[in-house]
Amino acid sequence: MSVLVRPATAADRPTVERLWLMFRHDLSEMEGLLPGPDGTFRSDRLRSAFTDADWAPYLLTSGDRPAGFAFVRDLTGPVRVLNSFFVVRGARGRGIGLRAVQEIVARHPGRWEVAFQDANPAAVRFWRRVAAETAGEAWTEERRPVPRRPDVPPDVWISFSTGGGRPGDGAPAE
Template identity: 65%
Template structure:
């Protein structure tokens, strides 16, 4: 599984991104407790920001061969600190080093400071994002819990800055 290709996504990638998005939101529902909408979809405003060309957003699609295997969405491109807003790999390619490679390629496209949020109850994400931060910036990274805007009763997200 060493043939990972990371490329900027565009409007022509709508169909694979929409399908991967559903898998991503389904995976997160285990940790966030969100149910699908009556039509089977999940909220998708971040996906729409990427697909409609919002200048503050960028999407990246990951492939191995002809198969789409994941994506990353970056926001705050016009800000001093970029946010890796959404990151997903399909299960068969996880734990092979592709996620770390994908993040390194995406981060390399937008030099500067970065932040990423994840849920503390997602043990795999906790391990992954700490490993990413260390690989990208050595020990020059920090971690903090932040409340979720507009949802004061929700468990705070963990944010890593590097």
């Protein structure tokens, strides 16, 4: 299955909004969260991805079908953050996620970070693999408390660099 990664446009937003629901629904199983009364999930990051100058939304496609999305934030800061990343279930396990991340980080060389939860074992394996494939041994992993949420487990943060720069030698992302 081939995958194309391209910046999502305003015309792609309805598609990305539906993918967002699928993404949040997947994560909600691990977080034990129910949707809101209207059947949706909080979408502040989705809004930021399409409106904030420092963010970039990407759409993953296979032919004319959507295969996933990615949101990047802090594009102009010292450390870019892969903020949200999703591959539709029918396309998983084929290397699409790995190839898509590599394409996105190659577009923005420098220091990168991504956060995920220990409770998401697919993400734990996936991001370690992405870091190793992208940065060899030059990546680090640490647990950081979630700001203003002492009630939830710490996030796992993976840091790596593309095209120069060392992981962890800059300002924290949050």
